[in-house]
Amino acid sequence: MADYLPHTPAEIDEMLAFLGMDSLEQLFAHIPSAVRLSQGLDLPEGMSEPDVAALFTNYTSANQARASEMTCFAGAGVYDHEVPAVVKMLAGRSEFVTAYTPYQPEVAQGVLQAIFEYQTLIARLSGLPIPNASLYDAATGLVEALNMAHGATSRQKMVISAGVHPHWREVATTFARGTGHEIVVVPLKDGVTDWGSVDASDAAAIVASYPNYLGVLEDMSVAKQLAVTNDALFVLGADPIAAGVLKTAGQWGADIFVGEGQPFGTPLAFGGPFLGLFACTTEQTRRLPGRIVGETVDSNGRRSFVTTLRAREQDIRREKATSNVCTNQTLMAVTAAIQLGWLGTEGLREVATRCAQGAHYLYDELVKIDGVTPVSTQPFFREFALRLGRDASAVLLTMASDGVLGGVSVAALTSGSDPSIDGDVDDVLLVTVTERRTKEEIDRYVEVLRKAVGQ
Amino acid sequence: MTARALSGGRAASAPLLGHETEPTLFEMSVPGRSAYQLRTTGVPATAITELIPAMHLNKDVVAIAEVSERDLVAHFTRLSHRQFSVDLGMYPLGSCTMKYNPKFCDAVANDPGLNSVHPGAPAELTQGWLELLVTLEEKLCAITGMTAATLQPAAGAAGELTGLLLMRAFHSANGDARRRILIPDSAHGTNPASVTLGGYEVTTIPSNDRGLVDLEKLKASLGPDVAGIMLTNPNTLGLFEEEITEIAAAVHEVGGLLYYDGANLNAILGAVRPGDMGFDIVHMNLHKTFATPHGGGGPGAGPVAVSKRLVDFLPGPRSTRLDDGTFAWVKPPRSIGRVHGWHGNAMVLARALAYIDVHGGDGLTRVAKYAVLNANWLRHRLRDTLPAAYDRVCMHECVLTATPLKNKYGVRGLDVAKALLEEGFHSPTVYFPLIVEEALMFEPTETESLQTLEALAEAVERIAQRAIDDPDGLHRAPQTTPVSRVDEARAARHLIPTEDAASR
Numbered sequence: 030m031a032d033y034l035p036h037t038p039a040e041i042d043e044m045l046a047f048l049g050m051d052s053l054e055q056l057f058a059h060i061p062s063a064v065r066l067s068q069g070l071d072l073p074e075g076m077s078e079p080d081v082a083a084l085f086t087n088y089t090s091a092n093q094a095r096a097s098e099m100t101c102f103a104g105a106g107v108y109d110h111e112v113p114a115v116v117k118m119l120a121g122r123s124e125f126v127t128a129y130t131p132y133q134p135e136v137a138q139g140v141l142q143a144i145f146e147y148q149t150l151i152a153r154l155s156g157l158p159i160p161n162a163s164l165y166d167a168a169t170g171l172v173e174a175l176n177m178a179h180g181a182t183s184r185q186k187m188v189i190s191a192g193v194h195p196h197w198r199e200v201a202t203t204f205a206r207g208t209g210h211e212i213v214v215v216p217l218k219d220g221v222t223d224w225g226s227v228d229a230s231d232a233a234a235i236v237a238s239y240p241n242y243l244g245v246l247e248d249m250s251v252a253k254q255l256a257v258t259n260d261a262l263f264v265l266g267a268d269p270i271a272a273g274v275l276k277t278a279g280q281w282g283a284d285i286f287v288g289e290g291q292p293f294g295t296p297l298a299f300g301g302p303f304l305g306l307f308a309c310t311t312e313q314t315r316r317l318p319g320r321i322v323g324e325t326v327d328s329n330g331r332r333s334f335v336t337t338l339r340a341r342e343q344d345i346r347r348e349k350a351t352s353n354v355c356t357n358q359t360l361m362a363v364t365a366a367i368q369l370g371w372l373g374t375e376g377l378r379e380v381a382t383r384c385a386q387g388a389h390y391l392y393d394e395l396v397k398i399d400g401v402t403p404v405s406t407q408p409f410f411r412e413f414a415l416r417l418g419r420d421a422s423a424v425l426l427t428m429a430s431d432g433v434l435g436g437v438s439v440a441a442l443t444s445g446s447d448p449s450i451d452g453d454v455d456d457v458l459l460v461t462v463t464e465r466r467t468k469e470e471i472d473r474y475v476e477v478l479r480k481a482v483g484q
Numbered sequence: 485m486t487a488r489a490l491s492g493g494r495a496a497s498a499p500l501l502g503h504e505t506e507p508t509l510f511e512m513s514v515p516g517r518s519a520y521q522l523r524t525t526g527v528p529a530t531a532i533t534e535l536i537p538a539m540h541l542n543k544d545v546v547a548i549a550e551v552s553e554r555d556l557v558a559h560f561t562r563l564s565h566r567q568f569s570v571d572l573g574m575y576p577l578g579s580c581t582m583k584y585n586p587k588f589c590d591a592v593a594n595d596p597g598l599n600s601v602h603p604g605a606p607a608e609l610t611q612g613w614l615e616l617l618v619t620l621e622e623k624l625c626a627i628t629g630m631t632a633a634t635l636q637p638a639a640g641a642a643g644e645l646t647g648l649l650l651m652r653a654f655h656s657a658n659g660d661a662r663r664r665i666l667i668p669d670s671a672h673g674t675n676p677a678s679v680t681l682g683g684y685e686v687t688t689i690p691s692n693d694r695g696l697v698d699l700e701k702l703k704a705s706l707g708p709d710v711a712g713i714m715l716t717n718p719n720t721l722g723l724f725e726e727e728i729t730e731i732a733a734a735v736h737e738v739g740g741l742l743y744y745d746g747a748n749l750n751a752i753l754g755a756v757r758p759g760d761m762g763f764d765i766v767h768m769n770l771h772k773t774f775a776t777p778h779g780g781g782g783p784g785a786g787p788v789a790v791s792k793r794l795v796d797f798l799p800g801p802r803s804t805r806l807d808d809g810t811f812a813w814v815k816p817p818r819s820i821g822r823v824h825g826w827h828g829n830a831m832v833l834a835r836a837l838a839y840i841d842v843h844g845g846d847g848l849t850r851v852a853k854y855a856v857l858n859a860n861w862l863r864h865r866l867r868d869t870l871p872a873a874y875d876r877v878c879m880h881e882c883v884l885t886a887t888p889l890k891n892k893y894g895v896r897g898l899d900v901a902k903a904l905l906e907e908g909f910h911s912p913t914v915y916f917p918l919i920v921e922e923a924l925m926f927e928p929t930e931t932e933s934l935q936t937l938e939a940l941a942e943a944v945e946r947i948a949q950r951a952i953d954d955p956d957g958l959h960r961a962p963q964t965t966p967v968s969r970v971d972e973a974r975a976a977r978h979l980i981p982t983e984d985a986a987s988r
Binding site: 070119158199203300363 | 542550648
């Protein structure tokens with residue numbers, strides 16, 4: 030009988046009597062008996078909290094990849110950054126955690142102002158003036174960007190670099206089944222998008238990634254020029270940490286920025302919940318998907334915040350809405366605002382710099398190992414791909430026995446061959462270093478990998 | 485009633501120190517101030533200009549904000565004090581199921597053994613997570629009467645679109661080009677928006693005078709071009725579609741599929757299962773039914789469960805139990821593909837499983853019974869003040885109307901909703917469903933006590949009395965909240981989405 034229900038038997042009787050009923054069953058009497066569940070749910074009886082906690086240790090102890098057991102060098106869009114106690118505690122405040130969508134602004138200024146601050150930060154990091162309040166994740170953010178590009182151009186062709194994360198591309202392909210968009214993937218050569226290899230005429234969007242998912246920094250002016258030439262929107266998926274040192278999406282001329290916001294205070298969390306960062310030019314404001322918070326005043330003239338441009342949204346426009354999205358990922362957006370407030374201007378630059386320093390230090394050591402070669406010789410930011418000369422998934426398991434999560438196997442991301450990789454993908458490993466990795470940990474990685482590839 | 489006890493869910497005592505505006509983070513920023521602290525790594529501090537070519541480096545600094553940790557904490561703590569939440573008090577927002585979110589479920593999911601795991605780690609190293617996901621899938625299928633589920637959709641709307649893509653894949657596999665989806669006029673706006681993105685057209689089915697799908701009109705709309713129907717049951721009026729088996733038979737007769745919008749699943753846990761009603765596809769809102777915190781509007785989770793004939797089309801990869809007792813990622817043979825960047829909102833999924841385990845089959849059944857009891861008690865208690873749009877037994881929520889107050893005193897549903905804030909309660913959902921005039925949709929949920937329901941009813945009665953005594957005061961309500969009614973038209977006319985767009 031463990032639960033959170035306040036009703037006493039006497040109160041239930043009293044409430045039923047008030048309704049002129051003598052059993053709870055009567056409340057369900059109008060449901061046709063043919064569909065009623067006669068034997069109850071086929072689930073175990075309820076358990077107390079400590080009993081469930083004990084059960085859950087079966088799950089936690091079977092996750093060998095947990096932080097206490099393994100040092101993380103895995104990335105692929107999800108990074109092991111420092112999340113300080115102050116961010117965890119503020120973002121964990123139950124006023125933020127247990128609120129709902131700010132429908133009544135008079136009692137939701139806390140969440141609304143936090144989102145406004147988040148939007149300001151995303152606009153600055155992306156270099157684009159119109160952010161939204163966030164989307165589910167970067168992959169679905171890309172889908173919304175494609176829908177926006179279709180709305181702006183009335184075209185269906187989406188030209189997407191294979192340097193865009195394979196999962197994002199796959200999600201875009203899934204949703205194109207409904208919208209009818211034609212997805213054209215542009216292969217990489219030496220880790221760089223070979224834009225000339227496809228026909229981009231009549232494209233709605235040119236989509237690139239900065240850095241691309243293999244970590245490579247491509248010259249984005251090439252993609253921008255292709256978009257301009259073909260009158261398409263330029264959609265740039267960017268690592269938001271990179272904005273600490275690298276050019277922003279806006280500086281590269283992007284019309285739409287999408288990004289994975291996990292690096293801003295959200296734990297690895299086995300992939301979710303994360304948040305899709307999204308911003309665009311003012312020309313696209315009326316096509317913006319999801320929520321946006323705007324500043325206004327209350328009836329007493331005080332500064333206030335409210336969700337605005339509501340006429341685009343599904344609950345009002347129904348089948349003509351710009352998107353079917355109802356919620357955003359508010360808690361993660363609030364978390365991102367707090368984390369960025371903690372980092373500040375200098376902290377973000379420091380984190381970005383340290384990631385680049387650690388990754389380059391590790392790279393230089395690893396390419397000295399016989400049989401280990403880089404996939405690309407181009408500049409990179411904080412992540413890189415290596416050919417190991419043997420199955421990367423097997424190498425990862427060997428490294429795991431030494432307490433190192435050695436990266437992400439590209440074969441696992443792509444489930445087979447992929448236009449981002451020339452030739453076989455099975456021996457390709459994606460490796461990243463964050464500001465949390467010490468020189469000692471990095472040096473150890475080198476030894477563990479050397480052993481795992483048999484050198 | 486236990487009349488001497490006072491309500492634990494009324495928030496009218498919440499203290500506030502003042503009514504000034506809170507500065508933004510940027511207004512508090514002082515150049516040179518900082519809060520961050522990073523690990524000492526010993527990694528060579530090579531200049532960034534030596535690592536990355538100049539063409540990629542930003543010559544300008546992206547300005548964030550420069551504040552001390554103390555000011556950061558004070559700022560966000562004050563913001564939190566300007567925010568209503570379930571933890572503060574009753575949140576009877578219809579169709580949103582704002583029930584109490586057990587702290588235990590947060591704690592168990594936040595264990596580092598779950599939340600420090602990288603989603604790209606090999607399955608061999610994440611067996612605990614894979615088992616958790618399979619276990620949750622099996623339990624959700626037991627609750628809904630379905631065969632298998634995808635846990636990837638990040639929210640209900642994502643689940644809807646996934647469901648529509650499953651319909652499309654199923655019909656295409658049968659060489660069957662269909663173009664229409666039927667939706668009742670009481671449906672939530674997300675349904676038609678999803679239909680458009682799923683590549684289908686909407687046909688709206690009118691409700692009858694009992695607030696239910698008009699079966700004859702439904703039959704008249706059916707044809708070989710109908711891909712399926714999307715239904716919420718109980719519907720958005722809080723009423724059970726009593727002719728569901730007839731509806732299912734008619735839609736199946738023309739080869740269409742039935743989609744169950746799980747927005748209102750809380751009402752029927754353990755009483756009736758969508759699978760037994762004939763539904764082929766079911767989405768669940770774990771943030772509603774299984775009490776995962778709404779987070780101020782996300783994250784949610786919207787798993788989609790299907791009947792046997794649709795299993796092969798599910799998004800993938802799915803965590804799958806192998807014969808040797810281990811778990812692996814397996815892509816269904818005719819999968820529509822991924823609908824999420826990774827494996828769904830995993831932490832939300834873990835919380836939902838903890839909630840299901842604590843309650844068990846018996847507890848979940850009680851959840852529905854008490855939710856329905858509370859809604860009916862409130863409907864009946866308020867019948868003289870705010871009559872029900874359809875005055876008969878409802879399920880977990882009741883749609884009441886402020887039309888009598890409007891006709892007699894010019895006080896609208898919105899005024900009642902705003903005045904409730906001054907009484908220490910969150911507003912109900914207003915003006916939805918669209919087919920009810922001056923609608924006020926109350927969903928008390930099962931975790932509110934009789935004393936809190938009574939306190940809410942008395943608050944509504946006081947507001948009704950104010951409608952007689954001081955209708956103008958009601959038009960101006962609320963005044964005791966951090967801000968009063970905001971100028972929404974101005975926000976939309978002159979968009980200020982960022983600090984940089986504001987002229988400070």
